[in-house]
Amino acid sequence: MGRGEREAVGRARELAGAAARVVEDHERAVDAVRDALRPIQEELVERELDTIPVARLKDVTEGRLRLGELEKGGFRTVRAVLDAGPYRLRQTPGVGQRTADQAFASARQIADAVRETVAVRIDVDRPEPRTTALVRALHVLVEAGPQARRAAETGAGLAARLEALLEEARPVSGALRMLFAGRAGRLRALAAVDELRRLVEEAERDGVPQLLAQTSVDLLRGPDTDLAAWVDFELRASDYYGLLADISGRGPDSAAAEGFLPDDVAARVRQQRLDDGHLRVSLRGYQAFGARFALAQRRVVLGDEMGLGKTVQAIAALAHLAAEGQSHFMVVCPASVLINWTREIEARSTLRPMPLHGPDRQEAFADWKGRGGVAVTTFDALRGFPTPGGGELALLVVDEAHYVKNPQTRRTATVTAWAERCERVLFLTGTPMENRVAEFRHLVRILRPDLTEVADGQDAQASVAGSKAFRKAVAPVYLRRNQQDVLTELPSLQHTDEWEELSAPDEEAYRQAVRDGNFMAMRRAAYARPERSAKLQRLRELVGEAADSGLKMVVFSAFRDVLGTVQDALGAAGTPLFGPITGSVPPARRQRTVDEFSAATGHAVLLAQIEAGGVGLNMQAASVVVLCEPQIKPTIEHQAVARAHRMGQVRPVQVHRLLATGGVDERMVRMLETKSRLFDAYARRSEVAESTPDALDVSDVSLARRIVEEEQARLGMAAAEPV
Incomplete structure (x- = not known):
């Protein structure tokens, strides 16, 4: 075979090697976190089991287990039963093999349940060797950033495809191999070479070799000192805890993370794809669900409790739409948080924020109309801009949306006019209702008038039935999660x-x-x-x-x-x-x-x-x-x-x-x-x-x-x- 085919195979083999290495490097970094986490988790599990009386073993066997002789033998807690093991339990006077085996099996079930729910909290004021090791291991992945996960996923898929094609293309490595491959084998080998060449060229065009190489370097680079790791943890604790939740599988209850939405709404949201290619941060599970909710339901109120990252969920929705080719977005917010919004967009995504504020806001608006990006403006400034044409704006985000709760104000009229011209609208507010249920209903009415017709039929303030019916009626448009349900750390x-x-x-x-x-x-x-x-x-x-x-x-x-x-x-x-x-x-x-x-x-x-x-x-x-x-x-x-x-x-x-x-x-x-x-x-x-x-x-x-x-x-x- 010709030199061109051998060169194509050589380049593909190099790319496959780089892809396999980045997968190994990422797995090694993740395993380091798991290894550091395991002893801390086990200690927490043991402490918890030490507080559970041995009588709780009856709950597992629905009361069929006799524990009197075990308690007389000094086994007071579930941990004591686990530490003893079946053999020592059987040595206890009055305890037979069946009781010992059942007690030990029940204790293991309780231990497994505790292990699934125990939450690791890192005490920054009391660092000790085990938590320091965990922080150092997490630091590697936090410093490598979300692109490390993307690079590992890309590398895994690419390596699998390349390795299969390289096996098909083996005959091109020598004339004798090609001779013995037969006609069908030669054709398969040449087709594999063509596909390898295409994959390599596509990867090089997308910058994949550079991504793989840089990620491998990042994953091998640890913190200079323990102190440097602890300082970085204090500055970026949410990133550390987010990774810890992903790796340990100790995320919040799925129903809580999904805001206890009705099954049909939650299922539709789960099916929504989320492209995070333009994000510079990793999303927590409940945050990814919030972004999907905004995309799947199109016109919604995200009412998460303060501190859960509504801003980054909105940015994730913007980034997804940008990845689909959309170009113009608008964020409306109080003047007090305009700077914060521009900083968050720059820090957490590759999107370009454009503040429309101050004396030059009309010039900035014209620039945004021409070039696109995420315009960030205030409620007052929005009145000075013409409402968009149909389909012109990909997503309108309104932060602190309870500012538009009063239908009599000019601010509300302006936001309503913009919302009517946008297919997708996202209201953000941790306080959707302050004094009056009617205020919250008005927010829903701006987004989905059809839903408020149902909700308005409820006796909203008469009884618990009213509030339940109201929540059910607005479920397609309203998502709220509370800190205690989703932030276990x-x-x-x-x-x-x-x-x-x-x-x-x-x-x-x-x-x-x-x-x-x-x-x-x-x-x-x-x-x-x-x-x-x-x-x-x-x-x-x-x-x-x-x-x-x-x-x-x-x-x-x-x-x-x-x-x-x-x-x-x-x-x-x-x-x-x-x-x-x-x-x-x-x-x-x-x-x-x-x-x-x-x-x-x-x-x-x-x-x-x-x-x-x-x-x-x-x-x-x-x-x-x-x-x-x-x-x-x-x-x-x-x-x-x-x-x-x-x-x-x-x-x-x-x-x-x-x-x-x-x-x-x-x-x-x-x-x-x-x-x-x-x-x-x-x-x-x-x-x-x-x-x-x-x-x-x-x-x-x-x-x-x-x-x-x-x-x-x-x-x-x-x-x-x-x-």
């Missing part, structure tokens, strides 16, 4: 209500605010006399405790003057302070403040107005959150806490809410419990376990008026018109 979240008795000056300021009928002054009266403020004193103590432990803290308040008082008090004590972040601080400066706070060494305190800092900014560096006063809407508090307690957090989060006894705080906390139950019934849960007949529709104004009137009556004051 998330550190604990501890809420503490810090009840304080008002000091005499506090009480005086409070009574004056009640006398004036000034609800807002009542809420911040506890800070009106800083020198004797009981709440401020408790805040100082909490800051001191955080400083002693070297922890970062975020302090939220709805009021700028309260933040000013806190700033003066903590600044005088020499506390490292950042902020305050308020509504008047430009979005870019807000993000820089958070970045500087995160980069600070050791203890620091970030001050933020809750409506400005509690939305869109990620504050995982903080593990202590203080709320200076209760908020009018429970979702505002949830959002603020979720800025710290979210994917990527590596430490337990402590939340302290400063409350004053006997006044507005007590009444607000009691009333807000009702709002939380309403939200749970209609938006958070897939099923509701208890009736909520008292889930009243309470607006902010009526709530304030009721509290003022009740406090005036309690304190024996003449009624005044509330301010």
